Amino acid sequence: MTLNLNTPISLIPGIGYRYKDALNQRGIHKAKDLLFYFPFRYDDFSEIKKIKDLRLGEKVTIEATLKGIQKKESFRRRMVIIEGVVSDDSGSLKIVWFNQPYLLTALQTGKTYRFSGKVDFNGGMLVLGNPSFEKNDNPTVNTGSLLPIYHEDRLLTSRWLRGKIFPLLSLADKIPETLPQIILKKFSLLGLSESIKEVHFPSSAEKRDQSRRRLAFEELFLIQLYLSSQKLKWQANPAPEIPIKIDLIKKFLKKLPFKLTYAQRKAAWEIVQDLNKNYPMNRLLEGDVGSGKTVVSAIAALAVANEGFQTVFLAPTEILAIQHFKTLKKILADFFSKEEIGVFTRSKQETAKKKETKEALIKKIKQGKIKIISGTHAILQENIQFNNLGFVIIDEQHRFGVEQRSNLQKKIKEIGKSIPHLLSMSATPIPRTLALAVYSDLDLSILNELPMGRQKIITRIIPPVKRGDMYEFIRSEVKKGRQIFVICPLVEDKNTVTEEVYPFLTHDYTKLSEQEVKAAVKEQEILQTKVFPEFKVGLLHGRMKGKDKEKIMMDFKAKKTQILVSTSVVEVGVDIPNATVMLIEGAERFGLAQLHQFRGRVGRGKHQSYCFLLLSEGSIKANQRLNAIVKCEDGFALAEQDLKIRGPGEFIGTRQSGLPDLTMANLSDSELIKNAKEGAELIHSLGKDLGSFPILKKRLESFEKEFHGE
Ligand code: ADP
Ligand code: MG
Numbered sequence: 001m002t003l004n005l006n007t008p009i010s011l012i013p014g015i016g017y018r019y020k021d022a023l024n025q026r027g028i029h030k031a032k033d034l035l036f037y038f039p040f041r042y043d044d045f046s047e048i049k050k051i052k053d054l055r056l057g058e059k060v061t062i063e064a065t066l067k068g069i070q071k072k073e074s075f076r077r078r079m080v081i082i083e084g085v086v087s088d089d090s091g092s093l094k095i096v097w098f099n100q101p102y103l104l105t106a107l108q109t110g111k112t113y114r115f116s117g118k119v120d121f122n123g124g125m126l127v128l129g130n131p132s133f134e135k136n137d138n139p140t141v142n143t144g145s146l147l148p149i150y151h152e153d154r155l156l157t158s159r160w161l162r163g164k165i166f167p168l169l170s171l172a173d174k175i176p177e178t179l180p181q182i183i184l185k186k187f188s189l190l191g192l193s194e195s196i197k198e199v200h201f202p203s204s205a206e207k208r209d210q211s212r213r214r215l216a217f218e219e220l221f222l223i224q225l226y227l228s229s230q231k232l233k234w235q236a237n238p239a240p241e242i243p244i245k246i247d248l249i250k251k252f253l254k255k256l257p258f259k260l261t262y263a264q265r266k267a268a269w270e271i272v273q274d275l276n277k278n279y280p281m282n283r284l285l286e287g288d289v290g291s292g293k294t295v296v297s298a299i300a301a302l303a304v305a306n307e308g309f310q311t312v313f314l315a316p317t318e319i320l321a322i323q324h325f326k327t328l329k330k331i332l333a334d335f336f337s338k339e340e341i342g343v344f345t346r347s348k349q350e351t352a353k354k355k356e357t358k359e360a361l362i363k364k365i366k367q368g369k370i371k372i373i374s375g376t377h378a379i380l381q382e383n384i385q386f387n388n389l390g391f392v393i394i395d396e397q398h399r400f401g402v403e404q405r406s407n408l409q410k411k412i413k414e415i416g417k418s419i420p421h422l423l424s425m426s427a428t429p430i431p432r433t434l435a436l437a438v439y440s441d442l443d444l445s446i447l448n449e450l451p452m453g454r455q456k457i458i459t460r461i462i463p464p465v466k467r468g469d470m471y472e473f474i475r476s477e478v479k480k481g482r483q484i485f486v487i488c489p490l491v492e493d494k495n496t497v498t499e500e501v502y503p504f505l506t507h508d509y510t511k512l513s514e515q516e517v518k519a520a521v522k523e524q525e526i527l528q529t530k531v532f533p534e535f536k537v538g539l540l541h542g543r544m545k546g547k548d549k550e551k552i553m554m555d556f557k558a559k560k561t562q563i564l565v566s567t568s569v570v571e572v573g574v575d576i577p578n579a580t581v582m583l584i585e586g587a588e589r590f591g592l593a594q595l596h597q598f599r600g601r602v603g604r605g606k607h608q609s610y611c612f613l614l615l616s617e618g619s620i621k622a623n624q625r626l627n628a629i630v631k632c633e634d635g636f637a638l639a640e641q642d643l644k645i646r647g648p649g650e651f652i653g654t655r656q657s658g659l660p661d662l663t664m665a666n667l668s669d670s671e672l673i674k675n676a677k678e679g680a681e682l683i684h685s686l687g688k689d690l691g692s693f694p695i696l697k698k699r700l701e702s703f704e705k706e707f708h709g710e
Helices: 017-025 031-035 158-174 181-186 192-200 205-235 246-255 262-275 293-306 318-331 358-367 402-415 432-438 464-479 514-531 546-557 592-599 620-631 635-646 670-685 694-707
Strands: 041-044 059-074 079-088 091-098 112-122 125-135 146-149 282-287 310-314 341-344 349-351 372-375 389-394 421-426 443-447 458-462 483-487 537-540 563-566 579-584 610-614
Touching: 031 158, 059 091, 091 112, 146 158, 158 192, 181 670, 192 205, 205 282, 205 432, 205 670, 205 694, 246 293, 262 282, 262 293, 262 421, 262 443, 282 293, 293 310, 293 318, 293 389, 293 421, 310 318, 318 341, 318 372, 318 546, 341 358, 349 358, 432 670, 458 464, 458 620, 464 483, 464 579, 464 610, 514 537, 514 563, 537 546, 579 592, 592 610, 592 620, 592 635, 610 620, 620 635
Parallel strands: 091 125, 282 421, 282 443, 310 372, 310 389, 341 372, 389 421, 458 610, 483 563, 483 579, 537 563, 579 610
Antiparallel strands: 041 146, 059 079, 059 112, 079 091, 112 125, 341 349
16 A cells, blocks of 8 residues: 555555554654654764774674674673674674564575674674674665664664654655745755655755754744744734823832832833833743842733733732731822722631721622732632722732643733733843743743842852751751751652653643642751751641641741741742851752752842752762852743753743743844744744734644644
C-alpha cells in the first residue's frame, strides 16, 4: 500500500500494537506525526576513518568487512556478549556488543558494513563498542552521519525511530508550507518540507542548524501571533476613559510619608496614561519585593475611584488582602469616606468604618457605595455584581495558577458591564527577552530600583562547620526580639520530568513533592526539640489548607512563633518587618531569582537583616553560582544570569505560563524571539484576520486549541 501523511501508524510496516501504543502515548497517531516527532540532539558519526587511524574515545564510522562473529556468555554479569572481527585495507578490529544475541544471525560474515560507535579499550587493545551498523550499500540511516537522537525508552529507541521515519521522508514534500513567503524571505528561513527532512537526517551540520532554527521560529512566531491577536481583541473593547488629574495625584503624593522613586513615578505615569485611553489597559507591573508596587497601584485606584468607578484589588491570600486593605484605608483616608473602602474575603467582610455581614457588603458593592474593595478570589466565587467596575488590580499574579488566571479574565468580563482596566503585579523579575516571548500581549512597567535608605541584607554562604555558630547567632537575634525564616530544600519527586525531556522546565514551583513536606516536618521537629527548645518554632507547607496557612502566618506576624520553617512554597508578599534572618537549606537547588525572592522576605524593617545559604552538597561549582547572589542585590541582573545558567524554567514552567510545550524553541534565544515578534507584527499589519494566509490561519487555530488545553 502507498503511505500518505494521514496513514495511521498501525498500517506502517513494522509497527505492531506494542509500538503503536507507545507511539500513541507520545501523541503520535499518523504518519505525519512521526515526521513531526523531532530529535533533540545528534550524535556525530559523519567522520569515516580507517581502522589504523582510530583513537581511543572518538566517535567514528568505519567501513569494514565482517571476518568472524561469535557469542560469549558472561555468567557472572549475566550478559550475552557478541564479538565480531572486522577488517578494512588498513587493519582489523574487534567489535563488542552487549545483550544483542540476535546479531549472531543478523550479521553475515564476508559482507561489508558501516559501523558507527565509540572507540573503547578492552583486553589490551582498541575495540568498537556497541556500534550501530548497516550494509555499506544502504543509505545512511543509522551510521556514518549526524545521527538523530530522540527521546528514548526501552521500546522506542532512536535506532528504531530512525528506521521508521526514514522511509517517510518523501512524504514531507506533501506538507503545505505554513509560513508566508514574505516571512521566509525576510528572516532567511528554510521551507517546512526541507526543514523536516533535514532535522531528522541532516545533510550537513549547517543544514541541521538551519532546519532547527526554522522550526523553532515557527513555534515562537505562533506564540507571537496568538498573543498579538489576543491583545488586539482585548483592545477592541470599550473602557472608561479616566482623565489625568495632576493636582489630585500631587495632593496624594504630598500626604505620603516618603518620596516616590524615579521608577515608581515612571510606572505610575505609564499607568495613568493607559487609564486615559478608551480601551482597557492590560499592563504588568514588575518589581522586586519591596520595590513599592502597592502605592503605585493605589495612585491608579485613586484616579479611577475619583471618577466614580469601582476598583477591585485582588490578592492570592487572605492575609495579603487584609494587609492591602489596611494600607489602602490609611493612604487613601483623605480622599474617600470610610464606607467607600472595604475588604471581602472568605472570613472577613468589612468597610474601613465597621464590620459588615456578607450580604450587606455584597449589597453595598452592587449599589456602588464601595469604591475600592480589597479581597481574594472569594469575590469572584461569590458572583458579586458591581455597579460600575472600572479597574482590576491583580497582586502577585504569578501566584494565581494558569487556570485561575484564565478564569479570572472570564470572570472579570462577566462582573463588569464593560471591560475594566487591568493591572497585574508580580515580584518575579522576568528577563526582558523572556517577557517579550511569553507576555507580549501585556504592556510592561518595571520597578528596577528600591526606595532609598533600604539597608543592605548581609548574605553569606555558611560552610557546614559553621552551622553551630550560625544557630547561636540566630539565638541572639531571637533574644533581641527578632524573627527567623527557615526554608527547606527543594526535593525533586522521582516521577517529575527530567531536564532532558523538558530542558526548559526544571522545577515547577507550584508543585510540591511529598518528600519536600516530610523534610519540612522533620526540620521543624529538629529545630524545636534539639536546637531551639526555648523558642516556638512554627511550620508552614504548601499541602496545608488555606485556612491553616493563614493562621500560621498570622501567628508569626503576631510574634506568637519566633521561627518559621517553611517549604519553598512560602507565602509571598506578606510583610514581616520584624524578621531579620532568612536561612535557606539546600540553597544550591534553587535558582538565583528564587533565592533572591526569599531574601526579600527580610530586611523590611529597621533592623539589619541577614540571608544565610546552606549547601546540601558543598561543591565548588554551587559555591561559584551562589556567589552571584552574595554579591548582587539586583533581582533583574540575577534573573538574567539565571536564564543563562539554568534556562527559562526558573521563571516560567510552561505549565505556569499556560504556553503549549515548546519542542524546538529556546526561550532564551532573544534574537529569534525578536524576529518572531517582528514577523507577527508584519503579518498583522497586512490584515488582522490573516485572510490572505489561510494555511497559517488554520495552523494558528489548532495552536490556540493547544493553548487552552482543549
Ligand atoms: P512590593 O512591591 O513588594 O509590593 P510594597 O508595596 O509592599 O512592596 O512596599 C514595601 C514597603 O515599602 C511598604 O512599607 C511601603 O510603604 C514602602 N515604600 C513604598 N514606596 C516607597 C518609597 N518610595 N520610599 C520609601 N518607602 C516606600
Ligand atoms: Mg506587594
